[in-house]
Amino acid sequence: GESVGLHLPTLSVQEGDNSIINCAYSNSASDYFIWYKQESGKGPQFIIDIRSNMDKRQGQRVTVLLNKTVKHLSLQIAATQPGDSAVYFCAENLRAAGYSTLTFGKGTMLLVSP
Amino acid sequence: NAGVTQTPKFRVLKTGQSMTLLCAQDMNHEYMYWYRQDPGMGLRLIHYSVGEGTTAKGEVPDGYNVSRLKKQNFLLGLESAAPSQTSVYFCASSYSKRGVTDTQYFGPGTRLTVL
Numbered sequence: 001g002e003s004v005g006l007h008l009p010t011l012s013v014q015e016g017d018n019s020i021i022n023c024a025y026s027n028s029a030s031d032y033f034i035w036y037k038q039e040s041g042k043g044p045q046f047i048i049d050i051r052s053n054m055d056k057r058q059g060q061r062v063t064v065l066l067n068k069t070v071k072h073l074s075l076q077i078a079a080t081q082p083g084d085s086a087v088y089f090c091a092e093n094l095r096a097a098g099y100s101t102l103t104f105g106k107g108t109m110l111l112v113s114p
Numbered sequence: 115n116a117g118v119t120q121t122p123k124f125r126v127l128k129t130g131q132s133m134t135l136l137c138a139q140d141m142n143h144e145y146m147y148w149y150r151q152d153p154g155m156g157l158r159l160i161h162y163s164v165g166e167g168t169t170a171k172g173e174v175p176d177g178y179n180v181s182r183l184k185k186q187n188f189l190l191g192l193e194s195a196a197p198s199q200t201s202v203y204f205c206a207s208s209y210s211k212r213g214v215t216d217t218q219y220f221g222p223g224t225r226l227t228v229l
Contacts, residue, residue, distance in 0.1 A: 034217060043118075043204050043220035044157070089156065101147070101172065102218060106156040 012111045019080045021108050023073040023090035032093035034102065035064060035075045039086045047075070047088075077110075085112045115140050118221035120205050126227045127195045135190040135224050137205030145208045146188035147172075147218065148180060150201040157204065163188055195228045202226070 013019050025033070031052040036044035050057045050064045050073075057064050063076040073090050087109050091102040118139045127133055137146065147162040149172075159172030163182040177199060179191045188207075192199060202225050206218040 036220075041223075043222050046217050046219065049217055091157075101159055101162060103159075104157040106154060 009106075010109045010111065012113065013080050015080060015082060015112055015114050017080050019075075019077040019084070019110060019112075021075045021077075021088050021090075021110065023075075023105055025071050025073060025090075025092045027092060027094060027103075028068075028071065030092040030094060033064070033066060033073050034091045035062075035073075036089045036091065036104075037084075037086045038089065038107070044089060080110075080112050082112045082114055085110055117141065118205055118207055118219055120203075120221040120224050122224060123222070124225050126229065127192075128229050129196060131195050132191070132193050133195065133226075134192075135203055135205075135226075137188045137190070137207075137221060138186055139188075139205075139207040139219075140186060141207060141209075141219070142185070143207035143209050143219075144185075145216075145218075146182065147206040147208075148178070148188065148190045149204045149206065150174065150199075151204060151223075152201050160190065160203075195226075197228045200226060200228045 034049040035047045037047050038044045048059045048062050048064050050066050055066050061078045065074045087107040089104050089107045091104045094103050121136045144165055148160040149157040151157050158174050160178050161169055161172050161175055161180040163169045166185045169180045181189045202223050204223050205221040208218045209216040
């Protein structure tokens with residue numbers, strides 16, 4: 001079956017650096033993508049989303065880029081802070097029988113050093 | 115708004131025991147979901163519901179049952195717990211109408227250990 005995956009399981013950066021977390025998806029029919037942040041012991045928290053009719057979307061300190069040609073998604077975090085340390089998941093929307101569910105990647109651990 | 119809440123937060127069961135996990139949301143969302151999260155496996159969908167009185171199987175439904183008697187509640191049941199069901203369980207909800215996808219919002223999780 002098709003699935004969402006991540007290139008890097010762990011990313012270590014210095015405080016103040018920009019971070020880029022990558023995600024590859026394999027379902028060309030996926031039309032909606034979400035990035036979640038999960039801190040230890042907590043549930044996933046929505047960060048930013050993007051629909052397939054867009055290639056870029058910006059939030060506060062975060063930007064998601066979508067490249068449908070190569071089926072690649074990335075999350076950019078500007079001026080990374082220690083509070084950004086967490087596991088980041090990408091998820092893609094899959095349609096089954098007219099209803100939509102999300103398939104999640106395994107996650108990337110972001111470690112931010114002061 | 116409390117968002118998505120889950121009870122209990124922690125539970126230890128013996129093999130063969132049964133239990134029910136409760137999820138509640140106060141956002142008037144149509145869709146609700148149950149996931150399990152295991153180390154290195156990410157989030158896997160167990161069951162989901164697209165509305166009151168309806169449920170559907172996800173990726174890993176075996177050993178679980180669900181019910182959605184009220185729009186705001188989604189129950190996950192384990193009839194005969196097995197050690198393989200040791201995991202962290204997350205509930206989520208979204209507004210989604212048919213053909214339209216919306217963000218899923220997650221609860222804080224239930225950590226279940228089956229001995």
